[in-house]
Amino acid sequence: MAFTVTSPAFINGSVMPQAQVYSGMGQTGGNLSPPLKWEGAPAGTKSFVVTLYDPDAPTGSGWWHWVVVNIPAEVTSLPEGAGSGKAGLPSSALQVRTDFGAPGYGGAAPPPGRVHRYVFTVTALDVPHLEVTADSSPALVGFMVNHHRLASAQLTVLYGSGTKTP
Template identity: 80%
Template sequence: MAFVLTSPGFETGQILPQAQVYNGMGQSGANLSPALHWQGAPEGTKSFVITAYDPDAPTGSGWWHWVVVNIPPTVTSVPEGAGSGKGGLPEGALQVRTDFGAPGYGGAAPPPGHLHRYVFTVYALDVPSLDVTADSSPALVGFMVHHHQLAAARLTALYGGVAR
């Protein structure tokens, strides 16, 4: 079985629901992290990491919207709002700082007139935890993930549009 990531709110290539859009920076969404479900993790998986990343952000390095580490290997889903303080992250999981400057989910907020991709990824790792803190950068987490990744499952949504 392949390692697969799904969400009940959207499929790859679809428009991100307003629930997952930021409330600020010109947007008026609910800023809730999406419900995510994964299956088919490879044998030997000892933890998971979830990331949400916008490669199209006009920064030169994209924009990290959500990073959660140290998810136990027995967990295969998170509910909507888990990264937004609504509960549902498993015990031991840790959200680290995003490009919004604080840990937790920050929804889609592209500049007016721009269509962006939002890539949600679950990584299966060969270690039970990453030695990071809530103030660690997404780049540090990415470096560690790169060295411990067994597999990755992705789901890409779109948000934004042409200028009116």
């Protein structure tokens, strides 16, 4: 079985719903992290990391919208709002600082112009937890994730000028 991630809120390649769009920076969304479900993790998985990244942000390095580490291997889903304080994360899970400057989910908030890709990634790791804090940078988490990655699954949605949201 392949390692996959899905969401009942949207399908791969669709437009991000307003519920998941940022509330601020010119956007008027609900800023709710979407429900996510994954399956087919490889043998030896000891934890998961969930990220949301915009590779099209005009920063030269993209934009990290959400980073959750230390999700136990037996967890295979997150409810809507888990990253927004509206639903629970597993007790061992830790949200780290995003490019908005604080831990937690921050939805799509592209500047006017082109449509951006928002990539949700669930990564299976060979360690039960990463030694990071809530103030750790996404770059540090990425370094550790790349060192302990067993497999990754991605789901990409679009948002920006010209998109019509459901």
